[in-house]
Amino acid sequence: MKRFLAIVTGLVLGFAGAAAAQDKPPFVFTAIPDQDETRLVERFTRVADYLQGKLGVPVKYLPVKSYPAAVTAFSNNQVQLAWFGGFTGVQARKQVPGSDAIAQGAEDVAFKSFIIANVSTGLKASTEFPKGIAGKTFSFGARASTSGRLMPEHFIREAFAGRMPEEVFSRVGFSGDHSRTIQVVQSGAYEVGVLDYSVWDLEKKAGKIDESKVVVLWETPTFPDYQWTVRGDVDAVHGAGFKAKLVAALLAIDDPAILSQFARSKFIPARNADYAPIEEVAKAANLLN
Amino acid sequence: MLSRATALPKLGYVSASAAFLLAALLGVLVADIAVSALDPWAEMRRLLAGLIRPDLVSIELRSVVWTVAFAVLGVSLGATSGFLLALGFARVRAIRVLSAFLRSVHELFWALLIIQFAGISPLTGILAIAIPYAGIFAKVFSEMIEEADLAAERVLPKGASIISTFAYVRIPELAPQFWTYTLYRLECGMRSTLVLGFIGLPTIGFHLDSFFKQGHYPQAAALLFAFYLLIGTRRIWARPATLPLLIVVSLLVLPEAYPGGSILDNFLRFASQIVPAPLRGADLLALATWSNLTSWFSPILTRQIVPGIVQTLVLSQIALVATGLLALGLFPLICRRFAGPVGRPLGRVALVIVRSTPEYMLVYVLLQLLGPSMLPAIIALSLHNGGIIGYLMGRHADELVYRPDAPKGLNLYCYETVPRLYGQFLAYMLYRWEIIIRESAIFGILGVATLGYYIDGAISEIRLDVALVLILATAVLSMAVDKLSRMLRKRLRVEAMPTRLSEAPVGSGSDQARLACIR
Numbered sequence: 085m086k087r088f089l090a091i092v093t094g095l096v097l098g099f100a101g102a103a104a105a106q107d108k109p110p111f112v113f114t115a116i117p118d119q120d121e122t123r124l125v126e127r128f129t130r131v132a133d134y135l136q137g138k139l140g141v142p143v144k145y146l147p148v149k150s151y152p153a154a155v156t157a158f159s160n161n162q163v164q165l166a167w168f169g170g171f172t173g174v175q176a177r178k179q180v181p182g183s184d185a186i187a188q189g190a191e192d193v194a195f196k197s198f199i200i201a202n203v204s205t206g207l208k209a210s211t212e213f214p215k216g217i218a219g220k221t222f223s224f225g226a227r228a229s230t231s232g233r234l235m236p237e238h239f240i241r242e243a244f245a246g247r248m249p250e251e252v253f254s255r256v257g258f259s260g261d262h263s264r265t266i267q268v269v270q271s272g273a274y275e276v277g278v279l280d281y282s283v284w285d286l287e288k289k290a291g292k293i294d295e296s297k298v299v300v301l302w303e304t305p306t307f308p309d310y311q312w313t314v315r316g317d318v319d320a321v322h323g324a325g326f327k328a329k330l331v332a333a334l335l336a337i338d339d340p341a342i343l344s345q346f347a348r349s350k351f352i353p354a355r356n357a358d359y360a361p362i363e364e365v366a367k368a369a370n371l372l373n
Numbered sequence: 374m375l376s377r378a379t380a381l382p383k384l385g386y387v388s389a390s391a392a393f394l395l396a397a398l399l400g401v402l403v404a405d406i407a408v409s410a411l412d413p414w415a416e417m418r419r420l421l422a423g424l425i426r427p428d429l430v431s432i433e434l435r436s437v438v439w440t441v442a443f444a445v446l447g448v449s450l451g452a453t454s455g456f457l458l459a460l461g462f463a464r465v466r467a468i469r470v471l472s473a474f475l476r477s478v479h480e481l482f483w484a485l486l487i488i489q490f491a492g493i494s495p496l497t498g499i500l501a502i503a504i505p506y507a508g509i510f511a512k513v514f515s516e517m518i519e520e521a522d523l524a525a526e527r528v529l530p531k532g533a534s535i536i537s538t539f540a541y542v543r544i545p546e547l548a549p550q551f552w553t554y555t556l557y558r559l560e561c562g563m564r565s566t567l568v569l570g571f572i573g574l575p576t577i578g579f580h581l582d583s584f585f586k587q588g589h590y591p592q593a594a595a596l597l598f599a600f601y602l603l604i605g606t607r608r609i610w611a612r613p614a615t616l617p618l619l620i621v622v623s624l625l626v627l628p629e630a631y632p633g634g635s636i637l638d639n640f641l642r643f644a645s646q647i648v649p650a651p652l653r654g655a656d657l658l659a660l661a662t663w664s665n666l667t668s669w670f671s672p673i674l675t676r677q678i679v680p681g682i683v684q685t686l687v688l689s690q691i692a693l694v695a696t697g698l699l700a701l702g703l704f705p706l707i708c709r710r711f712a713g714p715v716g717r718p719l720g721r722v723a724l725v726i727v728r729s730t731p732e733y734m735l736v737y738v739l740l741q742l743l744g745p746s747m748l749p750a751i752i753a754l755s756l757h758n759g760g761i762i763g764y765l766m767g768r769h770a771d772e773l774v775y776r777p778d779a780p781k782g783l784n785l786y787c788y789e790t791v792p793r794l795y796g797q798f799l800a801y802m803l804y805r806w807e808i809i810i811r812e813s814a815i816f817g818i819l820g821v822a823t824l825g826y827y828i829d830g831a832i833s834e835i836r837l838d839v840a841l842v843l844i845l846a847t848a849v850l851s852m853a854v855d856k857l858s859r860m861l862r863k864r865l866r867v868e869a870m871p872t873r874l875s876e877a878p879v880g881s882g883s884d885q886a887r888l889a890c891i892r
Contacts, residue, residue, distance in 0.1 A: 109632055110632075120587065121583045121586065121587060122587065146493070148493070148573050149571065149572055149573040149579070149582065150572070150573070150833075151833060152832050152833050152835060153488070153493070153572070153573050155835060156488060156489055156492070157492060157493065159639075159642070160489075160490065160492040160633045160634060160639045161633050161634030161639075162492040162493065162494075162632075162633040162634075175835050179642075179835065202411075204411070221409065226833070227829070227830060227833035227834075228833045228834070255405075255409075255745065257745045257820055258820065260586075264586065268744075271410055271411060271412070271416070271744075272409070272410060272411030272412070272744075273409050273410045273411075273744035273745060274409070274744075274745070371834050372834070373650055373836070
């Protein structure tokens with residue numbers, strides 16, 4: 085009994101000690117789970133190490149399972165920084181007044197999506213919107229994805245006189261992320277799909293695309309997409325100048341290992357206003373109040 | 374009695390069964406049950422190859438520990454609150470309504486709501502289990518109290534207080550049942566916490582989701598086997614005597630929550646967002662506010678609630694009949710008269726595995742193999758529930774006493790065993806109906822167009838007001854079906870028959886405790 089008490093006391097004290105050592109709260113960030121999870125963990129563990137070195141506070145990456153879960157973690161202040169897509173960034177900044185888009189990839193200024201198809205459809209690549217996809221089964225990525233849902237839906241409505249995707253296609257699904265979209269179109273579970281062009285490139289480089297089964301039909305016009313968004317209250321928690329230091333650190337990322345995992349050439353400054361077009365499209369599509 | 378019998382239209386086993394069959398057939402006509410994957414067998418082969426060679430080294434032990442810890446704490450909290458609710462259950466209508474509501478919302482929907490303000494934290498995991506389980510415990514405990522043998526109460530001295538009557542008469546009588554049932558529920562609790570991992574809590578499901586998504590089947594198989602081992606050995610490590618220790622250890626090993634903002638602030642934000650958008654900050658006396666509310670609600674009703682309910686019913690009615698057919702086909706496998714001494718243990722193991730596999734995960738895997746449609750959900754629901762009911766029916770069949778010159782084989786099955794057990798079979802099926810409805814709604818999150826599909830959409834659009842309305846619609850649907858099922862059980866005169874797994878005949882086996890819970 086005595087020994088049991090000793091163990092319990094030890095544990096309690098140990099926990100109290102751990103709590104005391106955490107006076108300095110860690111800086112936590114997340115990212116929308118938009119592709120192959122292994123790649124995301126590798127990429128963001130590297131980013132966490134890099135930021136920890138630059139910022140002088142413990143930096144942690146919190147992996148989440150869905151796009152809205154990333155937004156929720158941000159609004160609950162479980163994470164203070166996030167790598168959002170265009171639309172999730174707009175959602176998050178609406179939830180947390182005072183938060184700002186601070187950095188984006190150079191490629192995110194003019195991002196695009198690929199519409200892809202299983203070769204069994206016989207559809208061919210074109211420079212015009214491929215109207216032959218009407219009546220096929222169609223897979224978006226995540227519901228809150230910018231390049232895997234919001235913008236493609238916008239272009240589909242434009243091409244089919246304002247008709248909803250459910251009216252254009254025989255079946256509409258949400259694969260969950262861009263890597264899965266490739267898988268479901270390649271396997272034939274869906275005939276046509278749409279995804280982030282940079283994930284297509286990454287998966288191609290990784291040898292995961294069988295081009296005898298799945299082809300790119302069309303690339304969309306460009307739109308603004310991913311960005312780093314930070315909460316407005318980080319200076320209050322981590323000291324004045326923390327946000328500026330963070331922005332500088334993100335813009336200074338030049339490690340090719342990190343950049344190539346993002347499929348970005350460098351990071352450049354971003355402003356909330358850069359995403360106004362996304363907000364407009366989201367409102368028009370009734371995905372945002 | 375006579376007047377009552379004439380007042381109610383006659384309802385026999387045959388017409389009830391025919392009605393359910395007809396509903397399912399109509400469902401099949403409108404249901405989307407295509408196999409759209411071009412080559413499901415290739416992926417299936419990879420899956421089976423992975424199951425045969427599980428990668429045991431890869432098991433993330435912490436996720437296994439946390440699965441148990443969340444379940445232990447969630448079920449303990451649920452049982453304690455359920456016990457308190459049960460005390461007033463029979464007398465206070467409000468408690469009955471509250472309990473019915475708590476259990477009519479699936480734990481995954483509770484989790485989706487709680488996560489909005491408690492974040493990815495142990496609190497979310499524990500509450501998501503404790504809240505619906507409290508409603509279930511309240512009902513089951515109160516049923517046990519009602520049915521208890523009160524012979525001892527008559528010998529109490531006059532003037533014994535309610536409290537001492539309860540403590541000295543009822544508790545000793547009921548404690549063993551309460552314990553057995555609570556420990557059964559722990560098994561369900563572990564299935565539930567596993568599934569919570571699919572939405573981001575750090576349980577086994579978190580890693581299963583990643584492994585299945587990326588096709589890492591040997592790793593997924595290892596985790597699944599670890600889970601079956603946990604369920605299979607529950608009788609050894611979860612006993613009344615070990616529970617206090619389990620609770621203390623669970624509290625100590627809980628994962629450290631990421632320090633979020635103040636939970637109060639987060640809750641207030643959540644509370645303001647579940648108010649329907651047209652009512653936020655609006656003048657509640659102005660007529661315009663209410664017409665705005667109507668125009669906000671009517672598209673939700675016509676484009677989401679109604680189609681969602683229709684699809685949920687289509688899925689659940691097909692799955693219910695498939696469950697019944699499967700159960701009737703499977704139960705001879707574990708029956709002394711039909712399977713013999715060799716087949717019986719094998720049949721049992723198969724049924725235990727089928728039963729322990731969380732349906733949500735099964736649908737998830739089948740969707741990847743067969744492509745998007747309702748078919749994976751039908752298969753998963755009928756396998757799981759058919760396994761459970763088949764198991765119970767087998768038990769009942771072994772209890773039957775036959776004439777010495779009873780026929781054998783198919784004749785015995787068709788002309789004696791099934792007819793004699795059919796009332797019991799209907800009792801189980803009607804009880805399972807509401808559970809199948811709740812699960813059907815949940816599968817929407819995976820892409821089947823039931824109510825959950827629209828809830829997932831509302832959550833993705835961060836429209837918590839819409840999500841809440843839709844979740845309430847699932848609650849109303851499952852409460853209505855619960856009520857209908859109870860009415861039918863009464864009408865068919867099968868209401869007194871056992872429906873919980875813990876009440877099944879045990880026969881010679883001491884393995885009653887290995888049975889899973891029925892809810």
